[in-house]
Amino acid sequence: MILFYMMIFAFVGAFLIYFAGKSFPRIKEILAVVISFLLFLFVALLYGKDFQINYHNFLGFHLFLRINMFSWLFALTITFLGFLSIIFSLSYMKDKKNNAFYYMNMLFVNIAMLGIVLAGDLISFFIFWEIMSWSTFLLISYKKGSALPASMKYIIMSIIGSLSMLIGILYLYDLTDTTIISQLSHIIRFINKGDVIFVVILFSIAFGIKNAVIPFHNWLPPAHSEAPSPFSAILSGILIKMGVYGFLLLFYVIIGLDIIFHLTGLTIVLNVLAAITIIFPTFLAILQNDAKRLLAWSTVAQAGYIFMGITYGTELSVAGGIFHFLNHAIFKALMFLAVGAIEYRTKGIRDLNSLGGFIKKMPFTFAAMLIGAMGLIGLPLTNGFVSKWLIYKTLILNGSPFLAFAALIGTWGTILYSYKLIHNIFLGQLPAKFENIQKAPFSMKMPMMILSTIIIFFGILPGIPLQFINKIIVSFGYHPLNVSLFGIVSDSGNLNIINILAATFVIGVLIVLFFRSGRKSVRVDQYDNYAAGSFIPKEKYSYTNSFYAPLDRFLNSFLKDYIDIFYCKSAALIRHFCNGIRKIYTGYVGSYVMYILLFLAVLIFVQLNWSVF
C-alpha cells in the first residue's frame, strides 16, 4: 500500500499548499519544496522493488498501482525534475500574484505524471492522464494574454487524444475482459491482428498528440513558449514524454515484441513519421526568433529521435530511445531554465533579436546553456552523445540509410539553432538597456548546476544509466547490451568514453599549443569586436538581429506549418458550421410548431408506407 499512501500524501499536500498559501504566504513555498523532495526520496527508495497493489474499485474495474524498473526510471525522472523546477520557481514566481494556485497545479501535474507511470491498469492510467491534461491546461493559461489561445489549442488536442485512448481501452476490454496491464500482456496474443492494429491506432493518436509527433504536434510550440519557464522545463522535459512512456508500454509491455513487429507496415509508417518529425521541426526551429519557441520546436524534433529509437525495435535503438528520453529531459529542462533565468532578469524578454552580449553579465547561465546545447547537439563527453550514438549505430547497422540520413540532417540543424540561441543571447553586443542586468539568483543557479553536472557525468560514465535501461529492455524481452562503466561493447564496434576522453584531451593540448605559438591576441571591448577597432555607433548595428537571414529567406517560402494551418482552418470551418446550425432555432414560434407537427407527420408517414419500426 506504500504507493497508494504516497499518492494520497501528495494529493493532500497539493491541496494543503493552496489553502495554507491563502493564509500564510511563506509556508506554501516551503511546503512545495518539501513535498516535492519527499516524493523524490520516496521514489528513489523504491529502487529495485517489483510489485503491484489493488487500491480501488471503480465501476467494477480493479485499479492497480505497480512499480518495476521501467516505471521506476520514469518516476525518478519525474520527481527529480519536478523538485528542481519547483526550486527554480522560488525566485521565478516570487513577485507573481496567485502563486499558491501555481504551486498547487505544479504538484498536481507531477503527481498525475507519477500516477501515469505507476498505473498498473489502463483505467487508472487514463484517469491520471486526464488529471494531467487539465492541470496542464490551467498552468499554461497561467500567464494570461497570448497564453490563452495556446492553452486552448493544447486542451482541445488533448481531449481528442484522451477520448480516443478511452475508446481504445474499452475496445481492448471488450476483447480481453481485463484492463490490468500484467494480464493484458498474456491475453493479447489471442486477439486477431486487425483488432490489435485498430487499438494501436487509437492509442497512437493519444500518445502521438502528447509526444508531439507530426501531424499532431501543433499544440506544442505555442504551449511551451507561453507557459511559465519552470513549467516549460517540466512540459518539455517529461510531460510530453508521457507519450513515449505510453508507446513503450503499449508496444513492449502490453502487445509485446513478438507481435508488434509482425504487424505489416506499422513500424515503417511510424519510422517515417519519426523521420519527418526530426527534419521539419529542426528547420522550423532555426527560423524562430523567440527563445522559448525555438526550444519548443527543438523539443518536437528531439521527441522525433526518441520516437525513432523506440519504434525501430532493435536492442540498441530501444535502449537509445529510452536513454535519449532521459538525456533530453535533463538538457532541455536545463535550457528552459536558463532561458527562464534570462526572462526573469530582463522582465520577460525572450525575443532573440533584442538580446545579446549577456556572457559577461550572466556567466553562470551562459555556462549552463552551453552545456545544455552541447548535450542537445550530442557532442562527445555529454550524455546526448551516447544516446544519439546508439540510435545512429543501429540505423546504420540495420541498413536504414534514409532514416540515418534524416537523423544526421537533424543533428546538423540542431547545431545551427543551438548556436543561434547561444549567440543571440550571450554573444554579440549588449543592448544599452540591459547594462544593469544582474546575475541569476541562487535558487535558479542550483537546479541549473545540478542538471549541468548530470549532463557531464552521464556523458563520461554512461554505464550508470545504461545499467538501469538494460534491465528495462531485458524486461521487454531483448538481449541485454554489454555495458561497462565507460561504454558499450558490441560485435560491431565499441563505445568507450575513455578513448574519447583521451582524444579530447590531446586535441585540447594541441589547440592550446597552436594558439600559444601564434601572435599575441589583442583584447577588444565587447562593442568593438565586429568592427575590428573602427568606430561604429552602438545603436547602428546589432549582429544578433536577423541571424541566419539568407537561410531564413531560403527556407521561409517552403517551411510553413501547413498542418497547423489546416487545423486552424478546420476549426474555423466548424465554428462557421456551428453558427449555421444555430439558425435552426429561428426564434419564430410558427416554425417551432411546424417542426413538431412535421416530426409527428413524418413518423406516421414512414411507418404507414414502409413499416420500418
Added chain:
Amino acid sequence: MKEITYINPVLLIAVPLALAFIIPILKFVWEKSIKWIPVAGFLFDLIVSITLIPIVLQKNIIVKIGGTTTPFSINLVVGPAGLLLSIMISLAGFLVAIYALKYIQEGDKTKYHILFMLLLTGAIGVVLTGDIFNLFVFFEVLCISSYALVGYLGNRAGIESSIKYLIQGSIGSSLLLVGIGLIYGQYGTLNMADLAAQIKTADSISLFVPMFFMITGLGIEAAIFPLNSWLPDAHSSAPSSISAVLSGIAIEVGLYAMMRILFTIFAAESFMGFLLFLGVITLLIGEMSAFSQNNIKRMLAYSSIGQIGLIVFAFSIATASGLSGGFFQMISHTLNKALLFLATGFMIYRTGSMEISSFRGLGKKMPLTALFFTIGTFSIIGLPPFVGFASKFLIFKAALAKQELLFIILIAVIILTTVIEGAYFFRIIQTLYFKESDDKSSKQESAITALIPMFIFALLILILGIYPNWIMKFIHSAASELLNKMSYLRSVLG
C-alpha cells in the same frame, strides 16, 4: 413472510402538494416563514425516499388509492427507477429551495414558492405513478407551473419565451392526451401494467400511431430534437434557480416518462434504433449551438439539449449496461447542471450581465463560486475524478460492448461533441480566471445560503466521481426494472 413497515410513498406527493396550498394561507399569518416551506417539504421527501431504498431494492411498492383491485384503481408503483428519480428530484428541490432563500428578491414570492413546489411535486408524481392518465395529469402540473415560472421575472424576454413555451408545451400535452385516448379506446384501461400485459409488443399501425403521438408529446418536454426549440429561450430567461430545476429535473422527467412508455408499455425495440440516431443528432445540434453562444445561460441551456441527447443515446442502446449508463448520466447531469446554473445565478447577479465576456476576473472576486462553477464544467465535460467521467465512461462502455461498427461511428460523433463541449467550457474557465477585468472592485462572494447548496452539489460530484460503486447497485436495479417488462407486470398485477 414478515411484513416490513415503511412510510407510505403517497406522502411523497401529498405532503409537498398540501404544503404548496398552505403557503397562501400562511402568507396572512406569518409571511417570513413561507420561503422555508419548500425547504421543509423537500427535506421530508428526501428523507422518506432514502428510507424507502432498502425496501424497494427487494420488491416494488404498490400503493392503491380509492379503488378496488389493481387494474381499476389509481395506483403508485414505486420501483427502483422511480425512486431513484424521486430522490434526485427531492435532493435538487431541497438544495435549490435553500438557494432561493436569498436569491429570490423580486416579484411575488408567494407565487414563486407555490409554483416551485407544484413543479417538483408534478415531477415526483410523473415518476411514481403507475397509470398513464395520472401521468398526464402530473405532467400538466409540472408543465403549467414551469410556464408560469419562466415568465416569473415579468420582463419582456421572460414573457415572450413563456408564451412560446406555453404554445409548444400545450401542443405537446394535447398530442399526449390524444395518444392516451387512442390507447384507452382500444384497450379500455389506463393502468400501465395492464396495458403492458395486453400489448405484447408494438406491431400494428393502430399501436404505432398512439405511440408516435405520445412520443412526440413527451418528446417536447424531454427536449429531443427537433421538438426542443422552446428550451433555449425558456431556460435562459427563467430565474437561475428555476433554470437549474428545469434543466436538471424537468427535461429528465419528460425523458423518463417517454422511456417508461416505450419500454414498459410498447416494448418497441425496433424504435430504439431510430432513437439512437435521434439522440446523437440532438447531442450534436445541442453542443454545436452552444459552441458559439455568448450568453452564458443560453449556452448552458443548449448544453442541456446536448446532455439529453446523450442520455437518449444511452437509453436507446437498450441493454442493461446502456440503461445504467443513462440513469447515471441523468444523475450526473442533474448535479452538474444544477450546480452550474446556481453558480451562474450569482455571477449574473454580481455582474449584472449574462454575457460571458463580463465574467472576466470573477475567479478573483468570487473565488468559491468560480471554483464550484469550474468543478461543474470539468464534470460535465467528463474529466476524472468527477462524476461526469463515470457516467460518460459507462455509456461508452455500454456502446462499445455492442461490438458493432455502427456504434463505433456514433461514438466518434459523440467524441466530436465532447471536443466542442470542452472548447466552449474551457473558454469560460479562461474568462473566469485568466482574463483581467477592468473594474477593480473588491471581493464579494455569493450569499452563504447560495454557497451551501453549491458546496453540497460539488461535494456530491466529487464523491460520486471517486466512488461511483456506492450507487451502482441501485442504478443497476433501476435499469433492470425499466428494461424488464415482465417483472414490472408481475410486481403490479401480482
